[in-house]
Amino acid sequence: MPRYARSEREALADLMLELGPDAPTVNEGWTTRDLAAHLVLRERRPDAAGGILLPPLRGHAERVRLRIAARPWPRLMDQVRRPPAWSPVSNPVTDELANTMEFFIHHEDVRRASPGWLPRDLPAGLQAVLWRRCAGLARLALRRFPADVLVQAPGYGALSVGRGGEPVRVVGSPGELTLFLSGRQRVARVQVDGPPALAGQLRGADLGM
Structure with missing residues (x-):
């Protein structure tokens, strides 16, 4: 294992x-x-x-x-x-x-604090483990966000969290979503779709623990 x-x-x-x-x-x-x-x-x-x-x-x-x-x-x-x-x-x-x-x-x-960094090609097993952890992380990080947030990891799954309202969608690999949801939005390579004001708010929100 x-x-x-x-x-x-x-x-x-x-x-x-x-x-x-x-x-x-x-x-x-x-x-x-x-x-x-x-x-x-x-x-x-x-x-x-x-x-x-x-x-x-x-x-x-x-x-x-x-x-x-x-x-x-x-x-x-x-x-x-x-x-x-x-x-x-x-x-x-x-x-x-x-x-x-x-x-x-x-x-x-x-x-990712060093210039010229690139995302790693993570093992599928590690990505799967991170995705399983993402559900709890998303619920904690987005519990006060004023919209529904659809979190999608293609090939691994999707979940929806938030407080209702206009939806925002965050798409990325489990590793990138883990970084985004732990408050590292500026270095996480994810796609954020939705109303521009809400998408910008999500990218700048304090999601860290």
């Missing part, structure tokens, strides 16, 4: 090691060092990881992340590459479920 979480993790670690700690990422204001610290916090500091999603805990999470980011770069990259077996999100039982989308997205965060 393919281990996409592991392969995306290894590819991301290799790329960050090649580019160094000060390379840009798609995440505004974050370098590769910032991203690496985020990943280490998420896997190794459950006391602070809740701050990734919960505003009341964000201050503590950010203080922990900054302390992690100050570690020597080789040590930080080793911790990204080799998560602890006890981690709630990266143990052998949870790794594929919790980390395939996470590491795919962050791999692309680094890849």
